[in-house]
Amino acid sequence: MSDATKVAAAASSRDPAVGLAAVASLRGLLESLEELQVSNARAQGWSWQQIADVLRVSRQAVHKKYRRYGF
Template sequence: MTKEVDDMLKLARATGDDDPRAALAAARELRRTADRTEAAVVRRARVQGLAWAEIAEQLGVSRQAVHKKYGRR
């Protein structure tokens, strides 16, 4: 298991903390980590030749949405 996956699992568990402040902080960090991970995977998919439409389908969003979020600026 990679360190990143291990960290995400710890954060996911921490969202169940009885202290709502701690749970919210864990949820925030989990979202940030997931966003960074998604961006890295999208870059890797593009390098390997996947089309925006295929990436969008896998992410469950429109081609326009994924291109807007991750396309070159």
């Protein structure tokens, strides 16, 4: 990241374009990390219920989201 960008980012912290882009990207990162961890947990024999408990979501939610991946 260039210095100019850094300055622009620092100077515009209340700029919705910057803030919303950060949130969108954070969501993308979250999705990737969750997928990796769920896949890893399944590979290690965890049940959907165990995964759901640690993620603090319902078993149905996590199962519905990831069963199509074949984990």
